[in-house]
Amino acid sequence: MKDRYVLAIVAVVVVGIIVVEVKRTVKETPVTDLSVVAEDQYAGVSSQGLLDKMKNGDNFVMVDLRRPDEYKAGHIRGALNIPIGDIESGYSTLGSDSEIVLYCNSGPWSRQAYKFLKDKGFRKLKILVNGIVGWKWEVNGEVVASPQGSKE
Numbered sequence: 001m002k003d004r005y006v007l008a009i010v011a012v013v014v015v016g017i018i019v020v021e022v023k024r025t026v027k028e029t030p031v032t033d034l035s036v037v038a039e040d041q042y043a044g045v046s047s048q049g050l051l052d053k054m055k056n057g058d059n060f061v062m063v064d065l066r067r068p069d070e071y072k073a074g075h076i077r078g079a080l081n082i083p084i085g086d087i088e089s090g091y092s093t094l095g096s097d098s099e100i101v102l103y104c105n106s107g108p109w110s111r112q113a114y115k116f117l118k119d120k121g122f123r124k125l126k127i128l129v130n131g132i133v134g135w136k137w138e139v140n141g142e143v144v145a146s147p148q149g150s151k152e
Helices: 002-028 034-039 047-056 068-073 084-093 108-119 131-138
Strands: 061-064 100-103 125-128
Touching: 047 131, 084 108, 100 108, 100 131, 108 125, 125 131
Parallel strands: 061 100, 100 125
Antiparallel strands: none
């Protein structure tokens, strides 16, 4: 009888660990991948591709579409913050001839901004596949925090 109680306790602990791990994985796993971007007919750039562009000194504009508090907590160095809710009024600051890389947490807002900017005549658009979550997860990409009151 004692063995059954021990076995039941071990089973509950194991199930608890599995549930916690699944929740953590679902929360951290990016929702977009290259095949989804291709299927949706969006031009994408992988985290490694973005890292290479940065190392090569390529000329492009990076736009972080997350809320200002998320941007201040940590963003990719050099990114402009134009929250998705401000894209309609803030897009005019972007050059329509510039290559633009859009990112959010994991992809949905980037696709929304991509469609909007395409409709406004922007042609050199890319989405950071898997967003900043993928950036940190896939290439251990650096993020920087903004001091209070700073634009970057």
